[in-house]
Amino acid sequence: MHFPIKHFVSYYRPYLKQLSFVLMYAFMSTALALIFPLLVRHVTGDVLSGDLTDAQDQVLQVGLLMIGLAVLQQIFSFLLDYKGHMLGARMERDLRNDLFEHVQRLSFSYFDKVKTGELMSRIGNDLYSISEVYHHGIEDLILFGLRFIGAVTVLLVINARLTLVIVAFLPFMAVFTYFCNKQMNKTFMDNKKKMAEIHTQVEDSLSGVREVQSFNNEALEVNKFRRQNEHFLNSRKETYKVETALYNGVEGFIRFITIAVVLYGATLIIGETLNLADLLAFMLYIDFLVAPIRRMLVFSAMMQDAFTGFQRFSELMHTQSDIKSPNKHVELKALEGSISFKQVGFTYPHSDQSVFKELTLDIRPGEYVALVGASGAGKSTISKLIPRFYDVTQGSVTLDEHDVRHLSLPFVREQIGIVQQDVYLFSGSIKDNIRYGKPEATEEEVIEAARKANAHNFILALPSGYDSEVGQRGVRLSGGQKQRISIARVFLKNPPILILDEATSSLDNESEYIVKESMETLAKGRTTLVIAHRLSTIKNAQRIIVLENGRIVEEGTHESLIENAGPYYSLYNQQFKL
Ligand SMILES: Nc1ncnc2c1ncn2[C@@H]1O[C@H](COP(=O)(O)OP(=O)(O)OP(=O)(O)O)[C@@H](O)[C@H]1O
Ligand SMILES: [Mg+2]
Structure with missing residues (x-):
């Protein structure tokens, strides 16, 4: 992948003022530093x-x-370091925020394919080095570029021939560094992939x-982890090979430069075209030439690390969600609540088996419909097509006769309350979890919703009541308790369309009965x-x-279906014979 330079630079935009200050500090501290050897030369040569x-x-x-100059230089250098690093850190924060926001909006199908650990790695690890590079990248260019040009200029004035000896080495160093860096980019990319695999495994x-x-199976998991960790180690090995080759190569060049200057400088002194003070100044300025190179060396590793991180960042930022709000949508205040499936065909992305072919289904506003059928028949899939978690591959799903793809996505989601088959609670308190359905809800509204979902009593029985922590994914609650919390959440949201997937399956008989009643109350209207x-x-109902294998095979009221003695009748008998 080509490095997305425009995208990279665009993150400077909000900080142009800070950046110009930082550059000014860099300029000042360099300019001041450049004067020192000249003063030394003045003392030794003239005074x-x-x-x-x-x-x-x-x-x-x-x-x-x-x-005086030293104090000033130190002040500028302090400002440069502090402000510069903060600038980089702010930009890193922006990147991370943008990435998280982007990932939040990617569609279900994306999350079916990509593992959470991989995303955690990208949002967390990949961007670590970026702040350093944002700060040092441009500033070092100025800092060391200036030092370099300044030093070469001064040296040319002192003795052109001796200077050219040094400059002659530079193209070779540049080529060498370029190739090493290219190789390093590759290995860093691989490091990140391997690290993401570790994260995935841990997660x-x-x-x-x-x-x-x-x-x-602890040992099995440990082995899986060890394997990933070993892969990462091997990947690091490659990086260190290139890194140390680069580092030692350049140090070698530097040593040769110093030897060349001493030897050639001595020859010039013998030939009386150079004096000792000049050679001393030369030796001091060599450092100005070499320091940028050394710095770039240390920095190039970090830079490659950051660049590969940014490449991965940019790639993810350019991944588009396949479920998007239309550019121009039908404007509606609220839905009446009719739902239709018109000749719907659907295959999950990344799958080649269709779930529905020409499924047609009409639900009137306010109707209370139940969907039953064997496991894998496609019931949950129907519930996912209505709020556009996935888009149909053929035909259309309509709400109030509007294709869901023509309505604004936030509107559709706002109009539908869904309790999914696998309930998810966020770590935090019970109150927070119920309030997730309506963040601005008052305490009374939360309690009211919990009452309706038949959760109030068990919540009060907990040591901290509504403030009890539910643990990650709600592990501290029972299955039925979790389900009631998630029902309360939807009660609070109060949408015109309600979808309950297996909402009562893990309740005991008594609470099932009460939830069923409150569900029926809620269903009204x-x-x-x-x-x-x-x-x-x-x-x-x-x-x-x-539903059988993605097709509707029978419909009617409970009584009429029992009378029919068809598939429903056998399902029913199976359950009650048990
Ligand atoms: N994210 C997915 N990606 C690919 N295939 C999927 C996905 N989710 C479900 N399927 C497949 O779609 C089919 C229908 O699944 P669905 O979850 O709708 O069944 P269900 O009727 O809800 O079953 P259950 O009663 O067990 O909950 C199944 O064959 C399943 O393997
Ligand atoms: Mg299901």
Whole structure:
């Protein structure tokens, strides 16, 4: 991938003022530093070589000047370091914010494909070096560029021939560094991939730690982890090979330059075209030439690290969600609540097996519909197509006769309340989790919603009541408790369309009955689609739809379906014979 330089530079935009200050500090501290060797040369060459009668006074004057300059230089250098690093850190923060925001909006199909650990690695690790590079990149260019040009100029004035000896080495160093850097970019890219795999492994093993222990599979997980960690080590090995080759190569060049200057300088002194003070100044300025090269060396590793991080960042930022709000959408205030599937065909992305072919289904506003059928029949999939978690591959899903793809996405999601099959609670308090349905809800509203979901009593029985922590993913609650919290959340959201996927499956008989009642109360005046395995919960539904392999095979009320003695009747019998 080509380095996205424009994208990289665009992050400077909000900080142009800070940047110009930082550059000014860099300029000042360099300019001041460049004067020093000249002063040394002045003392050794002019003051100490002639008449020494008032030399002491002159030395004192130069000394004071040097102290003054040193203090000033230190001040600028402090400002440069502090402000510069903060600038870089702010930009790194911006990148991370942008990336997180972008990832939040990617579609379900993206998350079906990409692992959480990989994303954690990209958002966390990949951007570590970027702040250093944002800060040092441009500033070092100025700092060391200036030093370099300044030093070469001064040296050319002192002795052109000796200077050319040094300059002759530079093209070779440049070529050498370029190739090493290219190689380093590759290895850093690989490092990051391997690190992401480690993160993925950790995330997977630790999220599943309860499974791991119940199957006694700790050793298996440890082995998987060791393998990934070993891959990372090997990848690092490659990086260090290139890095040390580069570092030692350049140090070698530097040594040769010094030897060349001493030898050639000595020859010039013997030939009386150079004096000792000049050679001394030369030796001091060599450092100005070499320091940028050394610095670039240390820096190039970091730069490559940051660049590869940015490349991965940019790549992810350019990944578009396949579910997007239309540019021009139909403007509606609220939905009445009719839902239609018109000749819907659907295949999950990254899958080649279609779930539906020409599925047609009409639900009237305010209707209470139940969906039943064997596992894998496509019930949950129906519930995911309505709020556009996925887009149909054929036909259309409409709400109030508007194709969902023509409505604004936030509007669609706002109009639908969904309790998904696998309930997810966020780490935090019970109150926070219920309030997730309506962040601005008052305490009373939260309690009211919990009451309706039959969660109030068990919440009060917890040590800290509504402030009890639920643990990550709600591990400190039972399955049924989690489900009731998630129902309360939807009660609070209060949407015109309600989808409950297996919302009552893990409740005990008594709370199932109460939740069923409150569900039915809630369903009044809204379109409700209930997906249930326990047929007892949906007896009262106005219409029961039986799904088999993605096709509707039967529909009607409980009584009429029982009378029909078809697929529903056998499902029903199976359950009640158990
Ligand atoms: N994210 C996905 N990617 C690919 N295929 C999927 C995905 N989710 C479900 N499927 C497949 O789609 C089909 C229908 O699944 P769905 O979850 O709708 O079944 P279901 O009727 O809800 O079953 P259950 O009663 O067990 O919940 C299944 O064959 C399943 O393997
Ligand atoms: Mg399901």
